[in-house]
Amino acid sequence: MNTSTRRAIFLDECGVGPLWVRRHAEIVQLVTQPEVLIAEIANAPVGTIVALAPAILKAEFVDNVAIILTPALALPAAQAPGAQAEADDLMSAWEETSLPISTAPTTFDPLQQIPQNIATDSDTVLADIAGMDWRQLKAAVSECTRCGLCHGRAHTVFGVGDERAKWLFIGEGPGQSEDQVGEPFVGPAGKLLDNMLLAIGVKRGENAYIANIVKCRPTNDEGHDRSPSAEEIAACLPHLQRQIALIEPTVLVALGKTAALALLALDPSTLVASLRGTIHRYAGLPLVVTYHPAYLLRKPADKAKVWSDLCLATTCHAPVLE
Structure with a gap:
């Protein structure tokens, strides 16, 4: 039985769709006996159990440690030190709101x-940006002062x-880690994105x-990450538009609400789920x-949905390769 079949059997046992997992031999061995794995982790130290309570049994692999997410094993938040702090470190921009899904999204041009x-x-600036080559565009971004974000940045984050490339992935904006190193999607979210790319046969940089x-990190008065404002998006969007024109990608993938709404010019109340x-x-x-x-x-159960989205994007990309 090959690795993919074993993985499918395990995920089926857990009642979930595809997840990105590290492909190591010891994991392959474990998933051949899911009932043993579940029993072992049920008796594992408290530190390996995440305080979440989805309706059905699920499993997540993190650095070769399988984490079971199930109501029976869920711990109160107070018993999971650092869980809330870890969640607070993530930008709130990628959470769905409680607003109802709009059946007819309102056009909203940033x-x-x-x-x-x-x-x-x-007019002058847009004309200048539209004629820039890569070197000129990178220099313009590094010196940009078109909005207030320039005052708090450590580095601009141009792109990488x-x-x-035929695939262009577009996120919201830099976080603290990205601001420090000047590269998008580093840290845990970046590692997950890299795994997502590998799942469809793509590597960062290839x-x-x-x-x-x-291109600059948006922060609130307390110095925490936040979503960019409409004015900040409007000031910076021409740089991304020029990147798209220079790259000439085959397919764009909007990662999260802010990227989707900015590119599609939709009302802020529109939910990612509706798109x-x-x-x-x-x-x-x-x-x-x-x-x-x-x-x-924060919501690993939705990885199966993202896998479906990436498969859809692959259908856009495939005809160009043939």
């Missing part, structure tokens, strides 16, 4: 939200990857480019919307 001081020079809607499962268009290119990796760290 470029109409440009403040007066930016609007006065927008193959500049002729036929994939990763960017964000804004999934459909091939949208941006500048004539196919665009698939899915959840942000940071959101998946």
Whole structure:
């Protein structure tokens, strides 16, 4: 029995769809006997159990440690030290709101939200950006002062990857780790994104480019990460538009709500769930919307949905390869 079959049997036993797991021999051995694995982890130390309570049994692999998520094993939040702090470290931008799904999303153009001081020079600046090559664009981003985010940044986060990539993944904006190193998607969310790419046969830097809607880290008054404002998005979006034009990707994947709404010019009340499962268009290119990796760290059960979204994106990409 091959590895993929064993993995499918285990996931079926757990009642969940595909998950990204590390492909190590000891995991393969474990999943051949799921009932033994479940029994062993049920008796594991408290530190290996996550304080979540989904309706059905699920399993997650983190650094070769299987974590069981089930009501019977769920612990109160107070018994899981650091769990809340870890959640607080994640940007809130990738959480779905409690608003009902809009059946007819309202058009919302972030470029109409440009403040007066930016609007006065927008025609000239947009024309300049539209004619830049990679070197000029990187220099312009590194020196950009078109919105207030420039005052708090350690580094601009331009983007990373193959500049002729067929896959373009677009997130919201840099977090603290990204701001420190100047590269998008580092830390736990970045590692998960890398695993997502590997699941569809793509590697960071090889036929994939990763960017964000804004190039500087948005923070609130307490210094915590936040979603960028409409004005900040409007000021920075022309840089991303030029990146798209230079890369000429085959398919765009919007990671999370902010990226999806900015690219599709939709009302802020629109939910990611209402945009999934459909091939949208941006500048004539196919665009698939899915959840942000940071959101998946908080709600791992939705990884199966993201797998479905990536498979949909693959259908857009495949004809170009043939």
